[in-house]
Amino acid sequence: MKNATDLFFDAFANRNRFNILMQLKNKEMCAGDLQQTLGVEQTNLSHDLKCLLNCKFISVRKEGRKRVYRINNETKELVDEVVKHVKNYETYLKKCGILKEEKNGRI
Amino acid sequence: MKNATDLFFDAFANRNRFNILMQLKNKEMCAGDLQQTLGVEQTNLSHDLKCLLNCKFISVRKEGRKRVYRINNETKELVDEVVKHVKNYETYLKKCGILKEEKNGRI
DNA sequence: TTTATATATGATAAAAATTTCATATAATGA
DNA sequence: TCATTATATGAAATTTTTATCATATATAAA
Incomplete structure (x- = not known):
């Protein structure tokens, strides 16, 4: 059974979702902008935005036929x-053989 | 291709590994103690400890035939x-239908 | 009121992570 | 040296996550 921490990591610790949060750190953006900037699939992005919304890491408002997304403040701090x-651990992370990097080149 | 952030989350945002870090926040422990306290498989724990060591989230010293693990300070702060x-987002996290919780009871 | 744009949804396929298993190593005491 | 305890390793099996696909909805402009 999953606890709150598991759910938190499921939502937060995902490449695509974290990239969205990184973009929204700088400015509000609509789905189309995010899609272009991040170069991701439309449906994929939509799923991820919904997840971030549900978890209240971001909020949204309508503007014409667009939806403009904004990161909330506490989440922004955690992202930072x-x-x-x-940045501090980059060197070691890249050497950690347990993580998938190692498997490359072994096929 | 994975970047440093991906590798970071791979190492840090894992239920078992995060539980280890949570335990080590309070005191140094050897593998056997962790195994008992967390109720996990021995080999599983060993894999996870190696990962945390490689990433320098924890360090280790020998003491007889035991190995005593200790969390580093910066990592402790991030865990906090x-x-x-x-704690702040628990309510929303538990309602986020994208995450796996939803799938239970559907089979 | 039809068409086009912007975004959302749900099911399945594909990829990746975690667990398990069988076994290895390292240190200590008998 | 041999047995025992503590921990580590690598590969395969299982489970979970992420991506894709086909399609739906909602808003606005023509």
């Missing part, structure tokens, strides 16, 4: 913390 | 941040 940590 | 965030 993670970015900082990644 | 996450715990705080989870």
